[in-house]
Amino acid sequence: xxxxxxxxxxxxxxxxxxRTQDKVKQLKAGDRLEVICTDPGVMQDIPAWCRIxxxxxxxxxxxxxxxxxxxxxxxx
Amino acid sequence: MxxxxxxxxxISGGLDSMLAAxxxxxxxxxxxxxxxxxxxxxEGHTHAIRxxxxxxxxxxxxxxxxxxxxxxxxxxxxxxxxxxxxxxxxHGYGAHMNPCLxxxxxxxxxxxxxxxxxxxxxxxxxxxxGQRPMSQRKATMPIxxxxxxxxxxxxxxxCAKNLPATLPEREGWVDREKLHDITGRSRKPQIAxxxxxxxxxxxxPAGGCCFLTDKSYSAKLVDLWKSQGHKEYQLDDVMLLKVGxxxxxxxxxxxxxxxxxxxxxxxxxxxxxxxxxISLSHRGPLVLIDGTPSAEDLYLAAQITAxxxxxxxxxxxDIDVTMLDGSERTLxxxxxxxxxxxxxxxx
Numbered sequence: 559x560x561x562x563x564x565x566x567x568x569x570x571x572x573x574x575x576x577r578t579q580d581k582v583k584q585l586k587a588g589d590r591l592e593v594i595c596t597d598p599g600v601m602q603d604i605p606a607w608c609r610i611x612x613x614x615x616x617x618x619x620x621x622x623x624x625x626x627x628x629x630x631x632x633x634x
Numbered sequence: 635m636x637x638x639x640x641x642x643x644x645i646s647g648g649l650d651s652m653l654a655a656x657x658x659x660x661x662x663x664x665x666x667x668x669x670x671x672x673x674x675x676x677e678g679h680t681h682a683i684r685x686x687x688x689x690x691x692x693x694x695x696x697x698x699x700x701x702x703x704x705x706x707x708x709x710x711x712x713x714x715x716x717x718x719x720x721x722x723x724x725h726g727y728g729a730h731m732n733p734c735l736x737x738x739x740x741x742x743x744x745x746x747x748x749x750x751x752x753x754x755x756x757x758x759x760x761x762x763x764g765q766r767p768m769s770q771r772k773a774t775m776p777i778x779x780x781x782x783x784x785x786x787x788x789x790x791x792x793c794a795k796n797l798p799a800t801l802p803e804r805e806g807w808v809d810r811e812k813l814h815d816i817t818g819r820s821r822k823p824q825i826a827x828x829x830x831x832x833x834x835x836x837x838x839p840a841g842g843c844c845f846l847t848d849k850s851y852s853a854k855l856v857d858l859w860k861s862q863g864h865k866e867y868q869l870d871d872v873m874l875l876k877v878g879x880x881x882x883x884x885x886x887x888x889x890x891x892x893x894x895x896x897x898x899x900x901x902x903x904x905x906x907x908x909x910x911x912i913s914l915s916h917r918g919p920l921v922l923i924d925g926t927p928s929a930e931d932l933y934l935a936a937q938i939t940a941x942x943x944x945x946x947x948x949x950x951x952d953i954d955v956t957m958l959d960g961s962e963r964t965l966x967x968x969x970x971x972x973x974x975x976x977x978x979x980x981x
Contacts, residue, residue, distance in 0.1 A: 568903050570682050572671050572694055576711050597682040606697040
């Protein structure tokens with residue numbers, strides 16, 4: 559299992575989702591991706607994108623004006 | 635056994651594209667959504683940036699629609715390619731800087747490329763004849779189909795019965811009788827259809843989420859183009875048009891003044907790319923200076939910066955100026971009086 563980090567700071571909706579989508583295409587099922595953002599909208603948009611596309615949000619945290627989402631790539 | 639047909643639906647996040655996709659899904663066609671990010675769908679950015687709005691961020695409506703319909707959504711970054719659409723629209727602009735017809739042709743063309751690459755059969759849009767004054771008229775429907783290259787692979791389920799049958803209809807991939815014949819600007823048929831489908835929560839954006847239809851935003855874009863002498867732009871340029879007060883005292887420079895803490899934090903990220911100013915002696919906003927100001931211009935900019943801080947009534951305010959090379963100096967200025975700032979300075 560690979561764990562990668564995506565720096566999506568300063569990007570505004572929907573760019574964090576687009577960058578996440580593009581990064582996930584390069585990963586395999588079971589790999590994990592940590593996305594670090596400054597747009598609070600990602601706390602609903604990235605989980606929604608994961609649900610639609612069959613990926614799983616492992617953890618979503620926020621603090622110090624940053625929002626971090628750890629997701630696991632699904633098999634679909 | 636007949637082949638499972640697949641369609642891609644252009645999803646804006648509004649009700650019409652949602653209903654169009656749902657209409658075709660109901661006929662057993664596999665539908666996925668596609669949404670194009672041009673750089674100008676910035677509806678939620680104020681909420682993302684401003685401190686007071688952060689607790690209630692706006693949802694991404696296209697993702698929300700896809701989730702409600704249970705379909706995949708592909709969000710495609712077309713920022714670079716879109717520049718040519720905005721700069722050189724063959725069919726011109728709408729009421730503001732919105733090149734709606736060229737934009738629709740561009741997006742349907744991108745969808746056509748997508749279906750070829752992904753082995754899908756046809757394209758769906760939520761267009762309705764007469765719904766929009768520029769891009770959704772009886773006369774423009776064939777123009778979009780032809781100039782996009784989609785031709786009769788482009789199906790508009792909400793008004794299909796008012797248009798010639800497309801390939802999906804002629805081949806029986808969809809039943810034309812179960813499509814619709816909506817025309818005009820009334821929303822009643824769509825609202826009734828939403829009720830039939832059990833859809834009771836949907837976005838009703840006027841003109842979509844595109845800020846090129848916004849008068850104030852378009853004025854800032856025109857000002858940007860005029861000041862730089864050409865229409866080229868970077869994503870950061872158009873992002874910054876949404877943030878802060880824009881004040882142009884002279885053609886060669888403008889100030890971007892943060893209106894509150896969240897905007898200040900956002901502008902902080904651009905501090906190294908602009909001359910910046912902030913008050914040292916009183917609380918005040920971060921200000922970015924865009925352009926090529928002279929020493930005299932910088933003094934005026936410092937006076938304006940002082941005007942927007944708590945020292946606005948003071949005899950003297952100390953303004954820290956950070957130049958592009960990182961060098962800093964302090965200007966001691968008397969804040970400009972409100973009556974000395976013409977309304978025409980506000981972009």
